[in-house]
Structures are given as C-alpha cells and as structure tokens.
Amino acid sequence: MTDLTDLIQPLVALRRDIHAHPELGFQEHRTAARIAAELRSAGIEVHEGIGGTGLVGVLRVGDGSRTLGLRADMDALPIDEQTNLAWSSTSPGCFHGCGHDGHVAMLLGAAQYLARDPGFSGTLHFIFQPAEEGLGGARQMIEDGLFERFPCDRVYALHNWPGLPAGTISTRAGAIMGAADKFVIMIEGRGGHAALPQDTPDALLAAAGLVQQLNTIVARDVPPSAAAVLSVTEIQGGHAHNVIPAEVRVGGTVRTFDPLVQDRIEERMRQILRGIEASFEVRATLVYDRYYPATINDAAAAEDALEIAATVARAERAPEPAATSEDFSFMLQQRPGAYIWLGQGQGDNPAPLHNPRYDFNDDVLETGIRLHIALARHWLR
Template identity: 60%
Template structure:
C-alpha cells in the first residue's frame, strides 16, 4: 500500500489537464502492462483501457477512473504539492486513478473471478466530456460491457461511509453565456446611449427568479450566475456586457423550460432598454442516472468491503461526465466518504490516502459480485 500512496502523491505533484494527461496515461499503461493486462492507449485522445480475462465466463464488467486535474493553483502545504503552476488535483482524480490501479493489481494476482474486467482510465472529466470522447472513439463497441461502475471521493460523508441511489445521483449541467450589445457612450450623457450595465444588472436579478417562477416547485433545479463582465473606465458606458452562469436539472423537460425562458427573458429585458441579447446555451453533461440493479450491486459491494453503505436521500446538483457512460451501458456511481478533508475543488484540497484500500476493495467486490467463480 505504501507504493500506491507514493504513486498517488506523485500524480498529485504532477497534475495534467484534460486531454493532456500524457504522463499519467503513460504511468497507467506501464502499470497495467507490467501485470499482464492487455493495454490500449489513445482512446478518446489520452484515455487508457486495460483488459483482464479469467476463466471461461462471458460476463464483462467495466470499472472507470478519471485522470485529469483542474486549472487552478494548488494552495496546499504538503510536500507533494503541485509542481506545475495553474494545475491542481483538487477533485481527487489522482486518488481515483490509483484506487483503480490497485484493484487491477489485486485482480490480476488473485484471479478470483470468471469473466472479463475492462479498466477504463478516462481523460478530461472536468468540463471537457472525456467520457463522451472515449465513447465516440469506440470505447463500448471495441470493449462491450454488461455494466460499468465508478466511484468518487465525497467529503460530505465521513470516512468509512458510502452512498448511492437508483436513478438520479448527479445533475445535468448546462452553461449559458449572454452578450448584451447596442449601447456605449459617455457616463455623463446617459440620455444619449442605452445603458448596457443597467440592463445586464436587471437581467441578473430576473434570472435569479426564473427557477422559482417557471419550474414546478416539486422539481429540483438550480440557476446560478457566476460571472458578470463589462466596462473599462469610470466615465464610460460600455458598448457591451456579458453574463455567464450554470443551470442544473434532473428532468429534460425542466431543462427545456429553463433554456426557453432564459432566452425569452434575455431578449425582453434587454429590448426594454433598447439593447440586444445574444444567448449561447450549452448542455454539456446530462444527468447521471444509475440503473437500479447496478446501484444495488454497488451498495452490496460497499457492505462487503466493510463500509457503512446506505441509499442516498437525494442526488447532488454537481455533475459528472460518467453520465455519458451510463447512457450507453447500465451501471452505477458511488460516493465514497472521505471526510475530514477540504471540499472538492478547494485550492488546498488533497485526496485522503486512507481511501485507497477502501476503493480497491470496493472495485474488487463489484467484480466478484458480477463475475463470481462458478462452483
């Protein structure tokens, strides 16, 4: 286990952004190959797949880990702090990678299953849809799976706890960008020019009422404005301003309502000020939806691992591109408690190494559950 902890910390010190995980992919490929696992590289640009076959069983189970880091500074104080400015493993993908490598090592040595395991090391989870890139590059046509499973460390749960649920576990994630144009002039002559900042400010306020007034209160949904840009001088009304934000939903019909109303709102609010709004709306990750039988497998495996397994009361409004894999293949996504630790995406976050043996055992128990040896 000490070697795996050292590897995790090495990956933390050398984070790589989405579709640039060349060093990480090389380490993964070499690790798998050294254990007699068939290795396939370059799937979805920098993705790596390992294939391990045992016995005569026809069952095939996929296990997935993400490899990429975030574009942010590492504010941690540990010796294995990121050595690369502007890159940080602040979501624990270094730990996910090592847990799956540890499971591959154990399954290759112990061989206590009958069938095939597909180890999926995915690039670019953080907003770049690396899972979709792997699927588009033939992941499941080249390596068909009966089911696929993934785990994510979860600081909101205590160490030793695990949760998942049938159905929605993570939200769909959309991004909107609104460009307001048609103004520009001297700040001392507001009567001669439409005020882009006034219209943009009004639009921000109205957007924050959209979910409450357009969506059924029983439907979970969220809209958050995350960026407002406009202006260069204290005495100038800018010619344009921009708004950026995110929408999170679980129901595609609610997603449709919010997009339509957002476009209408942007058009009408700005038009009332004599301006125009250009809206770009991107649905970049669908909701992560577990299939019920596979969610039960994930919870059973957690119990056999010795974890305090339970059904989550509600899904999270964070998003995950494992959702694309679950659209293609049945499967489940598990939260593995990691507290006490910093929140995910915090600049001083560091993966809790105590999770490594728990994650390894969970992956292995999933395989044993689905590919049990015939007696």
C-alpha cells in the first residue's frame, strides 16, 4: 500500500496555513503562489495565470497517450469565521467555509506523491481553479484555453461532504448537483393616478397574476419524475398609496437537474409573459441567467470512480443529487468525468458547508490523496 506518512503532517500544516490566509474568488494570489512553489519543488512543470489566478501542474510520464485532469478549487467565502481554531482566518469577512483549503492540500499531496512514484504512463494535469463560489472560475479557465493547452480525456473533482461519514466516498452517474439560474422580470405599465384605474395599466396587478402563474410551471409542466424548483423571491414596485406604479420588478431562482427541464421552464416563463402582456396591457421582459449548469457525471467515469474508490475507502453510490450547484459543471460539459464527494463526518464539528463554524476535517486528507492517486493510476495505466 502506498505509504504517505511523511507527506501528511506537512500537508496538514499547509492546509491550516491556507485556512488562516483565505482569499476570495479571482484574488487567490497568495494561495496560487504557494501551490506553484510546492509543485515546482516536487519537480512538476507549472503554468500560472490561467483564467485569472488559476494554475495547472503538468506531470508527463512514459509514452502513454492518455490524459487526465484532476481539479481542486482554491477560493474562500465572504463570511466571518466563528470557529476559534488556532488556524482561524486572519482576514475579517473571508473564510474557508467550503473546505477548498482541504481540496488544495489533497491535490497537492497527490502531486507530490506521484512526482516521486508515478506508477502510470501518460499525462496528468493538476488543475487548481479560482473562484468556484458563484464567479465561474472554471468557465474562465476553459475560455482561457484550459483543455486546448492541457488536453484531458477525463476530468475528476473531489469535494468534501459533511453529510457523509468521514472517509466515505460517494458519487453517481448522471446529475449530482443542480443547475442554478436566476431571473428578473420587468413589468412596465405607464403609471398614473390610483383613483383613475381605467386610464392606467396596473403593473402591480400584472405582477400578482404573474407570480401565481409562475408557480404553476413546476406543478403542471415538469414531469412528476423530474425534480425542479421555481421560487419567486423578490417583488419591487410602488412608493405611494395613490399612485399606480409605472413598473414592477419580479425576481427569483430556478433549480433543475436536467437541461431539457431547464429549457422547458424558461420556455413556459416566456409564454406566460406573453399572456400577462395581453391580459394586463403591460410590457414584460425577462432576463434569464443560467449562471451554473447542472453537474452531470459521465456514467462510465462515475462507475469507474466508485470501483476505484472501493479500493481505497468505503464507497457508496449516491442515491440522489444535491440541489446545490458547482461550476465544475462547466468542465463536465467539455470533457467526460465525474464529481465525487468525500465524507467529512460530523464528529466534534457538526457544522455544514458555508456555516461560520465549519472546518475541513484533516483526518480525511489521506483518503482524498489516495483516491486522486488511484484515479490517476487507473486511467493512465
């Protein structure tokens, strides 16, 4: 069995150092420099400044033609940490509340180990991605030529998962995380005297009708076997008791797991708006922003991952996707691969992801490193 003893302690220290010095999306300058230095000292070729602060380590071994990408995200969240740990954030309002510090440490550990004992033939790309938390760092790296410059037949990403027992590895074929969309609808009337409604289209009444109708889409247009959420979360309009407002803004979010369902919901929203325009004599415009697509695992890549995971830890097939979203989805649109959860356990720290008391569980670093190594040796065998 692969011996990682000498690697783990320095990696725990590195993980805690990154935790103490968190950086928000596209500002991961210190983190990226630290990673680049560690990769170089392991003898790995480093390419920096890909998609802003992103970087890629390249390890070429033998004459194998296969290529693999392993991805870790590097950014922190705009939250004040409340853990009171010795390695707490030294930057107020910035905190590794999603465990990306742990993801960096696990991928670096695998890079360090494989650089001295590869056991594979082919090209392995260690992808350190900026700005996962809502800013689409993965898309930035892709637009910056990630997969042209660093070809990957397959890509994998590992994310810690507090709901699973420590060290348990889980994934599934197909959707594993949802698509996150947001919408803003502007309803424009003309504005006028509240006592003369016959002269003024009522944008507020149109908004009320619209909210009711939007809430029928998931119930009536989405098959019962598919999961979807449409939530209207904002209505803004009107300032005075005697004025019919000229415009009203309606906003909300849509979450789906299947691009066809996502298309259908947007299409129905547009049809309903045409009806609202005709019924209320207003103009209604929709801005529909698909900011993160659903994270869809390639079936073969996910099945391989489960099989490989079972050789290093407890592996279990995830029964259903999570409604959260993830920008590794952009990489999975480009290349077959899978997104994999690594259990964090509850232990002394039951805090979920994005909670001010969350901290990555260093006890699972070794399992994550072993999984990365096994994935590389399997695909590049």
